[in-house]
Amino acid sequence: MSSVLSGIKIAVLGGDDRELILICELVKMGATVGVAGFSKDKIPHGAFAVNSVEEACKDAEVVILPLPGTSPDGIIRAVYAEDNLLLSEKAIKSIARNAVVIIGSARPFLKEWAQKYHFTLLEIIDMDELAVLNSIPTAEGAIQIAMEEMPITIHGSRTCVVGFGRVGITLARSLKGLGSDVIVVARNPGQLARVYEMRCRRADYSQLREILNHTDIVFNTVPAMVLDKNVLKYANPDILIIDLAAQPGGTDFETANALGLKAILAPGLPGKVAPVFAGKILADVIPRVIIGELAKLDKDLLFG
Numbered sequence: 001m002s003s004v005l006s007g008i009k010i011a012v013l014g015g016d017d018r019e020l021i022l023i024c025e026l027v028k029m030g031a032t033v034g035v036a037g038f039s040k041d042k043i044p045h046g047a048f049a050v051n052s053v054e055e056a057c058k059d060a061e062v063v064i065l066p067l068p069g070t071s072p073d074g075i076i077r078a079v080y081a082e083d084n085l086l087l088s089e090k091a092i093k094s095i096a097r098n099a100v101v102i103i104g105s106a107r108p109f110l111k112e113w114a115q116k117y118h119f120t121l122l123e124i125i126d127m128d129e130l131a132v133l134n135s136i137p138t139a140e141g142a143i144q145i146a147m148e149e150m151p152i153t154i155h156g157s158r159t160c161v162v163g164f165g166r167v168g169i170t171l172a173r174s175l176k177g178l179g180s181d182v183i184v185v186a187r188n189p190g191q192l193a194r195v196y197e198m199r200c201r202r203a204d205y206s207q208l209r210e211i212l213n214h215t216d217i218v219f220n221t222v223p224a225m226v227l228d229k230n231v232l233k234y235a236n237p238d239i240l241i242i243d244l245a246a247q248p249g250g251t252d253f254e255t256a257n258a259l260g261l262k263a264i265l266a267p268g269l270p271g272k273v274a275p276v277f278a279g280k281i282l283a284d285v286i287p288r289v290i291i292g293e294l295a296k297l298d299k300d301l302l303f304g
Helices: 017-028 053-057 089-093 108-117 128-149 166-177 189-197 205-213 253-258 269-273 275-297 299-303
Strands: 009-013 032-036 062-064 100-103 120-123 158-162 181-185 201-203 217-220 240-243 262-265
Touching: 009 017, 009 053, 017 032, 017 269, 017 275, 032 053, 053 089, 062 275, 089 108, 100 108, 100 275, 108 120, 120 275, 128 166, 128 217, 128 240, 128 262, 128 269, 128 275, 158 166, 158 205, 166 181, 181 189, 181 205, 189 201, 201 205, 253 262, 269 275
Parallel strands: 009 032, 009 062, 062 100, 100 120, 158 181, 158 217, 181 201, 217 240, 240 262
Antiparallel strands: none
16 A cells, blocks of 8 residues: 555645644655645655645645635645645646545635536545544543643533534543533433433533533533523633634633633644644545545556
8 A cells, every 4th residue: 555646646735743744644655745834844755845835736636635624715724834825716726637625624615616626525524533533632632721721620520511422422421531520411312312321411502501500611512602692691700611613613702701701712622732643543544535536536546
């Protein structure tokens, strides 16, 4: 498998330390990798630093963007870039015919371009093999924030996890293991049954007002406005809110600030608290995704 991507031109646009580990793996597999958003001294040997997104994208058969994606204006998340990296229509027009563009979650403009220019757009943020593993550093990072911000221990604390998806499950289990009194807010009966099986308390969203009044720390994982002013005004004044949902989160931060509540928006924790672990996940998953997509176009790639 070491040369299975030989001759494939791949553009890696922006990102953080996770992408550096991914780039190294792509080079090992024989790909020609052009990188925008990193200086030459940062990127692994065998990859090529380019000066612009347009240069990286030209004739690229695969384009890889960070899991956090772009801003609504097309600015790519790139922690090491000196200037903003813009994903422009001009750059996208220059990619190879039948190219594959991989991103965590795509903005509407990128979905429109996929239809207009006939490339394959893969949104991978919800892939289980990524999301479940990334829930581990997310949960650990969230608990780390709580430990740094609160004058109490997790053991014996009253915590609330809002939402019971991949992150919510890992977080509730970790908090329970540390000795916290955990209550999980969810809607799905199957999820609530699992909460009971894990020996956590369970509740629905209609109970949030009462729950926040008696909770030390609340972790939100729902990317919708669930902690609004009608809920926050009943919150314990000493509560800590840690919002793990994608920006802009599911908390009314303006109201929280006005009420004097401590609320922290903390998306993208895997790349911040455990970039090596998170990078290895990308290096394992993304090459297999690329091989699978390219194999649909070229059957010989399966036996490369």
